[in-house]
Amino acid sequence: MSVHSSLGRALSLHLWGESHGAGVGVIVEGMPPGTPVDADRIQAALDRRRPGTSDLVTPRAERDAATILSGVHDGRATGAPIHACIWNADVDSSAYADRHRIPRPGHADYPASVHYRGFNDVRGGGAFSGRLTAAYVMAGAIARPLLDACGIRVGAHLVQVGPERAEGEATMEAILSCAKRPGLACAEPGARGRMERCIRDAAAEGDSVGAVIECRMDGIMAGVGEPHFGRVDALLAYAMMGIPGTKGVSFGAGFDAAAQRGSAHNDPYAWDDGRVVCGSNNAGGILGGITTGMPLVFHVAVKPTPSIACEQKTVDLVSKTAATLRMEGRHDPCIGVRAVPVVEHLAAFVLADILRGEGRV
Numbered sequence: 001m002s003v004h005s006s007l008g009r010a011l012s013l014h015l016w017g018e019s020h021g022a023g024v025g026v027i028v029e030g031m032p033p034g035t036p037v038d039a040d041r042i043q044a045a046l047d048r049r050r051p052g053t054s055d056l057v058t059p060r061a062e063r064d065a066a067t068i069l070s071g072v073h074d075g076r077a078t079g080a081p082i083h084a085c086i087w088n089a090d091v092d093s094s095a096y097a098d099r100h101r102i103p104r105p106g107h108a109d110y111p112a113s114v115h116y117r118g119f120n121d122v123r124g125g126g127a128f129s130g131r132l133t134a135a136y137v138m139a140g141a142i143a144r145p146l147l148d149a150c151g152i153r154v155g156a157h158l159v160q161v162g163p164e165r166a167e168g169e170a171t172m173e174a175i176l177s178c179a180k181r182p183g184l185a186c187a188e189p190g191a192r193g194r195m196e197r198c199i200r201d202a203a204a205e206g207d208s209v210g211a212v213i214e215c216r217m218d219g220i221m222a223g224v225g226e227p228h229f230g231r232v233d234a235l236l237a238y239a240m241m242g243i244p245g246t247k248g249v250s251f252g253a254g255f256d257a258a259a260q261r262g263s264a265h266n267d268p269y270a271w272d273d274g275r276v277v278c279g280s281n282n283a284g285g286i287l288g289g290i291t292t293g294m295p296l297v298f299h300v301a302v303k304p305t306p307s308i309a310c311e312q313k314t315v316d317l318v319s320k321t322a323a324t325l326r327m328e329g330r331h332d333p334c335i336g337v338r339a340v341p342v343v344e345h346l347a348a349f350v351l352a353d354i355l356r357g358e359g360r361v
């Protein structure tokens with residue numbers, strides 16, 4: 001991969017790695033010298049995304065222990081590129097021997113094989129694997145102290161798994177505390193049980209389910225962002241669509257806004273202790289691409305995991321005949337479960353990048 005695996009303007013991140021290669025890593029540039037880089041915090045973030053932790057995620061057993069190769073001395077950024085990585089240990093590529101010949105429906109095998117003329121690493125999905133999102137998490141954890149300095153908090157949780165939805169608006173406290181509990185991160189306890197059952201039912205049938213992740217950012221000052229391609233929502237959406245398996249991103253009322261009248265959709269302004277606030281937050285905290293000072297709220301929809309044990313129709317690219325495939329190997333029955341910390345940390349990285357670009361951090 002090349003520039004396609006890079007993101008950012010004032011800060012930047014560059015990804016490398018494959019699912020079944022040596023490992024996965026990220027190089028972060030632009031961090032102000034002296035910024036604290038807390039190895040425990042990076043590890044705690046990675047642990048929330050780690051595989052093999054329950055029957056709701058892939059059984060691949062990885063420690064995902066972060067190694068910082070450069071750019072940090074005595075716990076602080078030196079100003080040089082920060083290079084962080086995890087090594088792959090529990091690799092079993094036996095289910096991938098045929099993937100250039102018999103591509104998985106719903107995965108990148110076929111288009112990637114065309115693009116890279118058959119030279120791409122298909123083992124475990126290669127560079128298309130969700131495993132590369134460990135690098136997003138490390139980058140976000142490295143950038144988060146810039147948000148802490150401004151009092152900005154970022155949290156994410158699941159609001160939908162298959163047809164099971166969480167109801168009501170979750171507070172930041174509820175979102176942050178559900179991230180600390182083991183199991184599925186959903187701020188509504190009633191919905192959590194239904195979501196877990198939904199994933200177990202699909203997995204028992206060799207199938208998978210999709211999900212919606214909500215991300216909330218509190219404490220952002222009004223006035224951050226620029227119009228058009230410098231919009232805060234545009235930059236977040238661009239980054240979120242980089243997460244493998246993402247099918248949609250929406251802000252505030254999102255697609256429901258289409259069914260509303262202006263009189264219901266517009267968030268009324270009011271004064272609160274000398275500060276301009278909105279009585280509702282259909283805008284999701286952004287107007288004209290610029291923050292309003294209200295919480296920034298957006299949703300990311302992820303599709304059902306493509307690699308499933310159900311029989312699927314596909315093709316044999318060598319014999320040019322029809323074929324069927326039941327995918328073996330170890331897979332997440334619901335991408336959304338492990339994508340929660342990915343969304344949260346990628347959002348943190350994007351916001352830190354924007355704030356740095358505006359000279360605010």
Ligand SMILES: Cc1cc2nc3c(=O)[nH]c(=O)nc-3n(C[C@H](O)[C@H](O)[C@H](O)COP(=O)(O)O)c2cc1C
Binds near residue numbers: 244330335
């Ligand atoms: C955290 C995470 C875990 C994932 N786990 C799997 C998995 O176990 N099996 C699989 O087939 N796809 C998994 N994916 C999704 C694939 O990487 C993705 O569907 C594939 O690259 C095709 O890209 P697209 O769905 O964006 O078109 C995962 C994605 C993420 C973000």
